[in-house]
Amino acid sequence: MYNKKMVSCVLGVMCFALTLGICVQMRTVQETNQTVSNNRQENNLRAEVLRYKERYENRSRDVERAEADLEKERQNSIQNNSALQEKEEQIQQGNKIIGLAEVKGPGIKITLKDNKKDIKNALNPSDLVVHDEDILSVINELRNAGAEAISINGQRIVPTTGIICGGNIIDINREKVGVPFVIEAIGLPEQLAALERPYGYLDILKGYGIEVKLERSNNITIPKYNGTLTYNYAKTIK
Amino acid sequence: MIFIAILIGCILGALIGMNAPMISYTYSSYLAIAIIAALDSVFGGITSVINKNFDLKIFATGFFGNAILAILLTILGQKLNVDIYLAAIVVFVGRMFVNLAIIRRHYVDKWSETIKQKRTSVKEEK
Numbered sequence: 001m002y003n004k005k006m007v008s009c010v011l012g013v014m015c016f017a018l019t020l021g022i023c024v025q026m027r028t029v030q031e032t033n034q035t036v037s038n039n040r041q042e043n044n045l046r047a048e049v050l051r052y053k054e055r056y057e058n059r060s061r062d063v064e065r066a067e068a069d070l071e072k073e074r075q076n077s078i079q080n081n082s083a084l085q086e087k088e089e090q091i092q093q094g095n096k097i098i099g100l101a102e103v104k105g106p107g108i109k110i111t112l113k114d115n116k117k118d119i120k121n122a123l124n125p126s127d128l129v130v131h132d133e134d135i136l137s138v139i140n141e142l143r144n145a146g147a148e149a150i151s152i153n154g155q156r157i158v159p160t161t162g163i164i165c166g167g168n169i170i171d172i173n174r175e176k177v178g179v180p181f182v183i184e185a186i187g188l189p190e191q192l193a194a195l196e197r198p199y200g201y202l203d204i205l206k207g208y209g210i211e212v213k214l215e216r217s218n219n220i221t222i223p224k225y226n227g228t229l230t231y232n233y234a235k236t237i238k
Numbered sequence: 239m240i241f242i243a244i245l246i247g248c249i250l251g252a253l254i255g256m257n258a259p260m261i262s263y264t265y266s267s268y269l270a271i272a273i274i275a276a277l278d279s280v281f282g283g284i285t286s287v288i289n290k291n292f293d294l295k296i297f298a299t300g301f302f303g304n305a306i307l308a309i310l311l312t313i314l315g316q317k318l319n320v321d322i323y324l325a326a327i328v329v330f331v332g333r334m335f336v337n338l339a340i341i342r343r344h345y346v347d348k349w350s351e352t353i354k355q356k357r358t359s360v361k362e363e364k
Contacts, residue, residue: 008243010298015247017302018280021273023255028266050263 060226096149099158099225103149107186107220108193110138110202114179115209127208130181132165134210135172137201138183139163145192147185149222153177156225173227189216271312271323272305278330279304281337288344304330 078084095101112135115128122128139157142150150157155172164171169178185192193216195202202212261269279301286292308326315322 004239007294008240010294011240012243012247014276014280014298014301015244016251018273018276019248019251020255020258021269021276023252024258024261025266025269025273027256028260028263028269031260047263054262054264 095224098229099149099156100229102221102224103186104219104221105148105186106189106218107147107184107216108189108195109215109217109220110181110183110185110195111211111213111215112138112179112181112183112205113211115211117209129168130170130179130205130210132163132170134201134205135170135181135183136163138195141195141201142183142185142187142192145187145194147187147192149186151184151222153182154223156223158225158229160229173225184220184222186220186222189218192216267323268309268312271308271326274327274330275304275308276301278334278337281334281341285337285340288341 074088078088092101096103112130114130115122117128119125119128135152139150139152152163152172155161155175155177158173161173162171166176169176170181171177193214194200196214197203202214206212279297282300283292283297286297308323308330311326312323
């Protein structure tokens with residue numbers, strides 16, 4: 001009835017479309033790690049969160065692209081002007097100090113994890129978890145030991161950073177950060193490693209049963225601060 | 239020839255699907271319903287081959303048409319806040335089971351017939 005070539009062509013194309021769709025769908029589901037729940041409301045909420053995440057990622061990608069463009073424009077404009085080049089270097093130096101540039105160097109990495117003990121066996125459940133005050137004290141000690149740049153789970157510590165308790169998570173730079181806390185600091189590793197000294201704050205945390213791990217490293221990368229620093233009220237006195 | 243075409247189509251689809259960029263989560267529900275519709279058409283096609291009334295035009299248009307229609311209905315359902323895709327899933331999967339039953343019956347019948355024939359031939363030899 002039909003030409004055999006046409007039949008096989010049509011069937012081939014259909015098989016192609018079907019397997020392509022199935023593969024793409026399987027990968028998408030795997031990537032988003034979606035678990036189907038019986039609760040429709042829960043599913044809708046989860047889908048909503050994923051959709052917002054996606055939008056957020058798209059926006060931040062746009063920002064990154066815009067920043068790259070800006071950088072290129074800047075490079076173009078300062079190319080043949082030594083005075084501007086000097087200024088640019090000053091700006092970069094300043095960015096490094098206030099946390100608007102990615103930095104790299106030797107330092108240490110501290111990992112803090114909650115006590116794994118069953119909460120029923122604890123006298124005070126609050127002793128089992130890492131609190132915002134603990135993070136603050138560790139940061140304080142790191143600064144005392146001469147840390148030049150500090151980040152917690154990828155959040156750069158800048159002059160306007162707040163570290164605030166947010167229930168079962170901690171708000172850092174107004175972003176939610178959860179266990180395990182990985183605190184990275186750049187500085188002289190030997191000096192920073194002194195945080196492990198007896199009766200230092202890490203030692204006290206260990207006493208509470210918090211899992212503390214301190215590693216020295218010659219290659220620590222600390223990301224830049226993603227937000228904007230605004231100074232509306234502080235005016236310079238000439 | 240037909241089987242070679244099917245095989246090439248499947249392999250190409252799988253290879254490209256593994257390397258293709260992922261679709262965003264928003265659209266994955268549409269793709270899922272389209273896949274179900276297409277699978278339903280495939281089983282319907284096999285059943286029609288068994289019933290000897292297979293028509294390529296109807297098969298091809300059903301395959302793509304059903305998929306697109308299912309996607310459009312899902313979009314409409316989301317706009318109206320009714321889960322129309324549930325109805326589509328029920329219809330498609332229900333039909334898939336019916337077709338699978340027809341296919342199974344056909345092959346079981348065939349199988350039992352061949353066994354009967356063998357037995358009679360053995361008896362005749364005796």
